[in-house]
Amino acid sequence: MSDSRAIGVFDSGIGGLTVAKALCDLLPNEKIFYLGDTARVPYGGKSASTVERYSSEMTQMLIDQGVKLIVIACNSASAVALPTLENTLPVPVIGVIKPGAQAAIVATRSHHIGVIGTRATIKSGAYERALRALDPKIDISARPCPLLVPLIEEGWLEDKLTDSVIARYLQPLVQDGIDTLVLGCTHYPLLANAIARFVGDKVAIVDSARNCALATRELLDRQSLRAPAGNGGALEVALTDPPDIFLRVAREALQLQIGEVQLREVLHPARAS
Ligand code: DGL
Numbered sequence: 001m002s003d004s005r006a007i008g009v010f011d012s013g014i015g016g017l018t019v020a021k022a023l024c025d026l027l028p029n030e031k032i033f034y035l036g037d038t039a040r041v042p043y044g045g046k047s048a049s050t051v052e053r054y055s056s057e058m059t060q061m062l063i064d065q066g067v068k069l070i071v072i073a074c075n076s077a078s079a080v081a082l083p084t085l086e087n088t089l090p091v092p093v094i095g096v097i098k099p100g101a102q103a104a105i106v107a108t109r110s111h112h113i114g115v116i117g118t119r120a121t122i123k124s125g126a127y128e129r130a131l132r133a134l135d136p137k138i139d140i141s142a143r144p145c146p147l148l149v150p151l152i153e154e155g156w157l158e159d160k161l162t163d164s165v166i167a168r169y170l171q172p173l174v175q176d177g178i179d180t181l182v183l184g185c186t187h188y189p190l191l192a193n194a195i196a197r198f199v200g201d202k203v204a205i206v207d208s209a210r211n212c213a214l215a216t217r218e219l220l221d222r223q224s225l226r227a228p229a230g231n232g233g234a235l236e237v238a239l240t241d242p243p244d245i246f247l248r249v250a251r252e253a254l255q256l257q258i259g260e261v262q263l264r265e266v267l268h269p270a271r272a273s
Helices: 017-026 048-064 075-088 097-107 119-124 126-134 148-153 160-176 188-199 208-222 245-254
Strands: 007-011 031-036 069-072 112-117 139-144 180-184 204-207 234-239
Touching: 007 017, 007 048, 017 031, 017 208, 017 234, 017 245, 031 048, 048 069, 048 075, 048 119, 069 075, 069 208, 075 097, 075 112, 075 119, 075 126, 097 112, 097 126, 097 180, 097 204, 097 208, 112 119, 112 126, 112 160, 119 126, 119 139, 126 139, 139 160, 148 160, 148 188, 148 245, 160 188, 180 188, 180 208, 188 204, 188 208, 188 245, 204 208
Parallel strands: 007 031, 007 069, 031 234, 112 139, 112 180, 180 204
Antiparallel strands: none
């Protein structure tokens, strides 16, 4: 059995393209329909109920698009909205948290794992729950790093200022004795080199994008949803607001081929603050 429909990928904005890239690399035969809520990004500083509301609207748009499976390529949305989406969506849905937690448990030797992400992700405690479900005795040092997303969106991936922000956020985690660091935000793989430079080779870096793609492949196989041979993989991108400079940054850093970006309208644009 096979299924030629697209995989729907949802993110609060452009950062989830790190997951789309990992999916394209791992599943070159699959069509990917990526939907980024650029009209309302960032989700990381918003309340859980707002992130849940936005996430259910965006995933409904993917259902209307006719996708066969939905990947929540956003840690903030996965952290707070995944349980509800799993119970309400008519197609299988997968987030980034569980695959990242599983990979971290495999990687750690000292049983002390660091987790970084947006405020919404860290405040939700979703990584702690996922990690402790796998190993109740695990030590966890978690820290929100809200300045990293704007630095990445500015394209300052190799920059002294970014290096010093990374050092300021990560120094306490390294001092705590972590030997594994989960990049719990889909933007952060774009800073993987800079983060690795700071933490050194004694700390394993777990990229939730790649692990989410591996878990998606497993789920497709389990549910007999893989595209037939010769399906011809492609990446379509739709956003809820016209793209800004970050699309160019991500496209170049990830070497992604993206055709014309489509626009979709959201029912409830973000309120002006
Ligand atoms: N994509 C979000 C995440 O992975 C980061 C950007 C945002 O705050 O919306 O948490």
